[in-house]
Amino acid sequence: RRTVPDxxxxxxxxxxxPPVVDAARVRCPTLVVGAADDAITPPDVQxxxxxxxxxxxxxxxxxxHMFLLExxxxxxxxxxxxxxxxxxx
Numbered sequence: 001r002r003t004v005p006d007x008x009x010x011x012x013x014x015x016x017x018p019p020v021v022d023a024a025r026v027r028c029p030t031l032v033v034g035a036a037d038d039a040i041t042p043p044d045v046q047x048x049x050x051x052x053x054x055x056x057x058x059x060x061x062x063x064x065h066m067f068l069l070e071x072x073x074x075x076x077x078x079x080x081x082x083x084x085x086x087x088x089x
Contacts, residue, residue: 032050
C-alpha cells in the first residue's frame with residue numbers, strides 16, 4: 001500500500017547523471033530485472049546492464065517499468081524471490 005511511483009526528479013537525475021559503479025568491485029550475487037514492455041529502460045538496456053555486472057537477468061513478460069504496481073505483480077515477484085533463495089543458499 002505504501003509503494004508509489006518514483007518522482008520524476010529522481011528519474012531525471014538518474015538519466016542525466018547516473019551513479020558511477022566499478023563493476024569489478026561488485027562481488028555479491030546480482031540480479032537485474034527487466035520488463036518486456038518497459039519504455040523507460042527497455043529490455044536490451046537491462047540485458048547490457050546485467051552483462052556489465054555479471055548479473056543474472058530476469059525479464060518480466062507482459063509488464064512495464066513499474067511492474068510491481070501493475071496487476072499481476074505477484075508472479076514476477078515470485079521469480080525475484082526464487083532468485084534470492086538460490087543466491088543465499
